[in-house]
Amino acid sequence: MCVAVPGKIISIDEELMATVDFGGSSRDVSISLLEDAAVGEYVIVHAGFALHKVDTKEAEQTIALMAGILDEPPRPE
Amino acid sequence: MNHLDRSDPDLLKKLLKRIRVYAGPPLTIMEVCGTHTVSIARMGLSTLLPEGVSLLSGPGCPVCVTPIEFFDEAIYLAREKNVVIATYGDAMRVPGSGATLLEVKAEGGQVHPVYSTTDALNLAIKNKDREVVFLGLGFETTAPTVAHALLTAKKQRIDNFSVLSAHKVLLPAMEALLLDPEVKVNAFLCPGHASMVLGWRCYEELASKYGVPSVVAGFEPHEILLGINMLLAQAKSGGVHVENAYPKAVSEYGNTAALDILGGVFKKVDSNWRGLGLIPGSGYDLADDFAKYDAREKFLKGVEIISAEPAGCRCADVLRGVIPPAKCPLFASRCNPKAPVGACMVSSEGACGAHYRYREA
Ligand code: SF4
Numbered sequence: 001m002c003v004a005v006p007g008k009i010i011s012i013d014e015e016l017m018a019t020v021d022f023g024g025s026s027r028d029v030s031i032s033l034l035e036d037a038a039v040g041e042y043v044i045v046h047a048g049f050a051l052h053k054v055d056t057k058e059a060e061q062t063i064a065l066m067a068g069i070l071d072e073p074p075r076p077e
Numbered sequence: 078m079n080h081l082d083r084s085d086p087d088l089l090k091k092l093l094k095r096i097r098v099y100a101g102p103p104l105t106i107m108e109v110c111g112t113h114t115v116s117i118a119r120m121g122l123s124t125l126l127p128e129g130v131s132l133l134s135g136p137g138c139p140v141c142v143t144p145i146e147f148f149d150e151a152i153y154l155a156r157e158k159n160v161v162i163a164t165y166g167d168a169m170r171v172p173g174s175g176a177t178l179l180e181v182k183a184e185g186g187q188v189h190p191v192y193s194t195t196d197a198l199n200l201a202i203k204n205k206d207r208e209v210v211f212l213g214l215g216f217e218t219t220a221p222t223v224a225h226a227l228l229t230a231k232k233q234r235i236d237n238f239s240v241l242s243a244h245k246v247l248l249p250a251m252e253a254l255l256l257d258p259e260v261k262v263n264a265f266l267c268p269g270h271a272s273m274v275l276g277w278r279c280y281e282e283l284a285s286k287y288g289v290p291s292v293v294a295g296f297e298p299h300e301i302l303l304g305i306n307m308l309l310a311q312a313k314s315g316g317v318h319v320e321n322a323y324p325k326a327v328s329e330y331g332n333t334a335a336l337d338i339l340g341g342v343f344k345k346v347d348s349n350w351r352g353l354g355l356i357p358g359s360g361y362d363l364a365d366d367f368a369k370y371d372a373r374e375k376f377l378k379g380v381e382i383i384s385a386e387p388a389g390c391r392c393a394d395v396l397r398g399v400i401p402p403a404k405c406p407l408f409a410s411r412c413n414p415k416a417p418v419g420a421c422m423v424s425s426e427g428a429c430g431a432h433y434r435y436r437e438a
Contacts, residue, residue, distance in 0.1 A: 006325075017195070030195055033221055033335045044273065044326050047165070047215075048193020049222045051335060052273045052326050061324035066299070069306045070091050 006042040006054045020045060092302035093125060101313035103129040105261050106305065107398055109251060110268030111138035111426025112296045118431040120298050130309070133398030134428035136250055136353060137268055139215035140167045141396060141420045141427045144349045146384040147243040148173035150377060151212055154241070155186040158376045161204060163197035164212040166190040170423045174384045194226035201230075201238035210372045213242040217274040220244040220361050221335035224342035227363070227370050241372040244361035246345060247271050248283060253356045255287045259399050264308045265291040266301070269323050274339075276331030277321040284319050295323040342367055351420060352396030390419035395428050402429040409433060 007020035007027070016032040020043065031037045031050045043050035108114060114134045117123065123132050136142045152173045154160045162178060169178040169188060182188040187207070191197045194211060201209035213223040223240055230238045247268070254260045267280055272293045280291045290311040294304025304322040311318060321327055341364070348360020363371040386393075390412070391405040402408050402421065412418035414430055421427035425434065 028195075030193070030222075030225070032225055033332060033338075035334055044270075046270055046273075047219050047222050048195050049225070051218070051221075051270070051332055052328075054325055058324045058326075058328075062295075062300070062303070062322075065307075065322060065324070066088070066092070066303055069095060069303060069310070 006044050009037060009039050009041050009043060009050075012037070012039060018050070020050070088299050089302065092299060092306060095306050096130070096302065096309060097125070097127050099127050099130060099309045099313070101129075101309065104264050104309065104312045105131050105133060106264045106266055106308055107133045107135040107254070107262040108266040108268075109135040109137040109247070110266075110271070110296075111141075111424065112270070113266060113268065113294070113301065114138065114428055115426055115431045116296050116298060116301055118435040120301075121435065122301070132266075133262060133401075134395070134431075135254060135262075135398055136350065136396045138421070138424050138426040138428070139219065139245075140165075140171050140424045141392065142245060142250070142350050142352070143168075143171070143214045143243045143420070144351045144384075145172075145174060145386055145420075146349070146382060147212075147214070147241070148178070149175075149382045149384045150241060150373075151178060151210075152176055152181055153380065153382055154210055154372065154376055155181045155188055156184075158208070159187075160208040160210045160372075160376065161187040161189060161200065162210055162212060163189050163191045163200050165192075165214075167424045167426075168212055168214060170417065171420045172387055172417065172423075194222045198226050198229060198235060198238060201235050205237060208237050208239070208375075210376075211238070211240050213240045213244050216245050216247045216268075216271045217335075217339065218270045220343065221274060221332070221339045224338040227342050227367055228338060230370055231367070236369070239370045239372040239375050240363065242343070242360075242362055243348075244343065245348060245350065246359045246361060247275065248279065249356050249359035250350060250353060251280075252283060252287075253353050253359070254397060255283070255289065257353075257397060260397050262289070262398065264289055264312065266304050266308065267291050267293040267319075269293065269295045269300075269326055272323070272327045272331070274332045274335045276329050277319055277327050278329050279331070280319045284317055288317050290317050291319045293319075293321045293323050293327050295326065350396075352393035387418050392419040392421045392429075395421050402432040403436070405429070409436070 197211040343361035421429040
């Protein structure tokens with residue numbers, strides 16, 4: 001049920017239905033459960049509704065977490 | 078630091094290596110998310126873990142935790158009340174006590190697979206002379222989308238639309254597992270998408286009350302390995318915290334707009350789970366203001382439905398992580414994805430379905 005990959009908002013109509021592009025295939029998605037969302041932004045979609053807006057700052061945090069884990073030298077095996 | 082991008086071919090190896098050199102107290106990690114179950118089975122991760130660390134699938138697959146009587150209610154509605162059932166495709170293949178919704182459809186019953194509640198509402202708008210019942214199942218991820226549909230139905234007076242709700246509250250089920258003496262779990266890999274709505278802080282009370290390290294993780298292999306690494310780091314240092322390994326999708330307090338409408342449209346009730354039984358405050362029923370859109374109020378008052386679980390199915394134990402799917406005597410023999418005996422084999426997100434698909438890997 002979960003689509004983990006964020007999609008990009010291509011257009012939004014007055015009913016808060018958006019066309020969202022997932023790497024080439026597009027879907028109609030409701031954005032009524034987001035406080036605000038604009039064309040060009042990335043969202044995570046579940047069961048036809050965008051539930052989270054991804055911003056670049058949050059995406060970079062994952063990279064920082066990975067670095068934190070990996071920078072610690074592993075113990076010898 | 079961009080070389081730590083997920084496209085780095087060495088990243089998975091590095092993350093896995095850190096897990097494999099773990100030398101700390103034994104840790105039994107439960108994931109409570111169907112998409113995690115699939116990803117973990119696909120990676121064959123259980124076979125790569127060091128001694129003392131194990132992974133269990135919990136009650137994270139929405140159709141799996143929905144009790145059989147719900148499917149019997151839906152089948153009754155389709156057959157006896159002549160309603161149009163709108164549902165996610167997976168639910169059509171779950172065995173009820175005597176049939177599946179797919180079989181009811183083959184008999185000529187109106188059962189429509191839909192992708193979202195928006196599709197279900199449109200079905201009601203287009204078929205004004207028919208009653209459309211949407212099967213509401215799943216956790217805090219799907220429940221707000223149903224709440225939104227109910228608010229729309231009320232506003233636009235779409236009175237031939239109603240919802241049969243089996244929606245579940247995630248946290249009471251996690252607590253019930255910790256209280257179950259048969260379940261040996263001491264860490265949680267918390268679900269990515271339910272947490273997108275709930276926020277990662279929601280696990281704090283549970284984590285501190287029961288001393289279980291908890292980490293919210295995403296679904297891709299590197300995201301799951303990151304989450305497990307963070308759990309192991311906690312275990313090694315003796316810490317008990319809630320951490321967020323999925324900041325891309327999960328914030329501190331979640332999606333407040335979704336939580337607001339969830340609270341406005343639904344009320345929490347005691348609810349029956351497949352495998353876990355009745356758990357206080359673990360279900361979402363329609364609030365009294367929405368009784369008009371409650372399929373139970375509308376069509377099932379005074380109707381008694383008697384349900385019986387399929388004989389021999391061990392879903393109840395699989396869902397609590399008491400046995401792995403392969404320990405069920407019917408696994409891959411009488412029960413397989415083409416002829417599922419229990420709900421856990423129906424969904425690709427169910428533990429039995431996921432293990433069946435990737436068991437050679
Ligand atoms: S293998 Fe089939 S019968 Fe056994 S627990 Fe899983 S779903 Fe039930």
